[in-house]
Amino acid sequence: MKIIIKGKYCSHCGESDCKHSKPNEEAKLEFFPVYQERTCSIKEFNQKFGKIEGLWESKGTEHKEIECDNNGCYCDNGKHCRRRMEDKKYWCIDFKSLSQLQEFFNEVGFCKIYKEDQDGYGLTIDLD
DSSP: OOEEOOOOOOOTTSSSSSGOOOTTOOOOOEEEEEEEEEEOOOOHHHHHHHHOOOOOGGGSSSEEEEOOOOOOOOOOOSSEEEEEEEEEEEEEEEEEEEHHHHHHHHHHHHHEEOOOOGGTTTTTEEEE
């Protein structure tokens, strides 16, 4: 299970994916898919935001509409538009077991764990 590990931004270049910002000895830089999702149909997006942001299909790939399955969502018609953007580099660790993940938590102590649905990654652990 690959989990993104975030640490501090580099004081040299201000990025979080350079060699100076490696958050942990086990972390490796890998590309992850990035998705954008909006709480409207493609047609609605193009009508409301197309002149400012460009048409939905003008950026990214894998453009599609998906059914909303979130009862608390504020979308009007039960559809979201989704597209894949350029993959992004992140530090990550590939945990082979839950016990290996538990050992990592014991080693680092306090950290934040969250899921970034809007960008398409799985879990993220923030060490900062």
